[in-house]
Amino acid sequence: DIQMTQSPAALSASVGDRVTITCRASQSIDIHLNWYQQKPGKAPKLLICGASSLQSGVPSRFSGSGSATDFTLTISSLQPEDFATYYCQQSYGEVVTFGGGTKVDIK
Amino acid sequence: EEKLVESGGGLVQPGRSLRLSCTASGFTFSNYWMHWVRQAPGKGLVWIARLDGDGNNIGYADSVRGRFTVSRDNAKNTLYLEMTSLRGEDAAVFYCARDGGYSSGYFDTFDLWGQGTVVTVSS
Numbered sequence: 001d002i003q004m005t006q007s008p009a010a011l012s013a014s015v016g017d018r019v020t021i022t023c024r025a026s027q028s029i030d031i032h033l034n035w036y037q038q039k040p041g042k043a044p045k046l047l048i049c050g051a052s053s054l055q056s057g058v059p060s061r062f063s064g065s066g067s068a069t070d071f072t073l074t075i076s077s078l079q080p081e082d083f084a085t086y087y088c089q090q091s092y093g094e095v096v097t098f099g100g101g102t103k104v105d106i107k
Numbered sequence: 108e109e110k111l112v113e114s115g116g117g118l119v120q121p122g123r124s125l126r127l128s129c130t131a132s133g134f135t136f137s138n139y140w141m142h143w144v145r146q147a148p149g150k151g152l153v154w155i156a157r158l159d160g161d162g163n164n165i166g167y168a169d170s171v172r173g174r175f176t177v178s179r180d181n182a183k184n185t186l187y188l189e190m191t192s193l194r195g196e197d198a199a200v201f202y203c204a205r206d207g208g209y210s211s212g213y214f215d216t217f218d219l220w221g222q223g224t225v226v227t228v229s230s
Contacts, residue, residue: 001169034216036152043202043220044152049213087152091215095168096142096154 116224129203
């Protein structure tokens with residue numbers, strides 16, 4: 001199975017900060033990479049698919065980039081509602097796999 | 108409104124079975140591949156299974172293959188997960204999720220999630 005490694009596992013940031021989360025695949029996955037946001041006690045929410053395609057209704061401060069094995073999720077100006085855990089997920093292999101998550105909390 | 112609602116979770120003894128259901132509304136259920144994803148307490152997301160709109164094309168994670176069975180009844184707009192020989196490590200919140208392939212062309216992308224149902228495995 002394709003292994004997905006996210007970093008950092010956690011970060012503390014302030015409102016207005018630019019935040020970058022990275023995700024690395026154990027083999028090339030082209031652009032078959034998706035990002036989700038999960039808040040405590042809630043289901044995940046799809047933010048970005050195909051590495052950089054923003055889902056309808058997702059604020060433009062979220063952006064994704066990358067291809068092959070290295071990907072990033074960027075929040076250009078962190079808002080109070082963005083404090084959550086973020087997961088990457090590859091949709092290239094027969095077995096879908098997620099990264100371990102990055103928890104973004106308030107500094 | 109497009110919605111998925113899971114049910115059937117609860118406390119079950121190790122070695123026993125449980126069936127989860129996921130009822131869809133607000134969209135044409137039979138058009139979509141569907142998935143189950145679980146999340147153990149305090150842990151990350153783990154994909155379990157998928158099946159296509161007809162229920163003929165099925166895939167499982169190694170950790171559940173042979174013990175879990177995914178199926179659907181399109182007349183009832185319902186997805187199922189039959190879980191047998193349950194173990195302590197199966198305890199989790201189980202989510203059903205819709206595959207975004209039909210809508211966006213991005214398959215194995217989860218664009219709609221239910222609220223989850225909790226499975227506890229304990230004697």
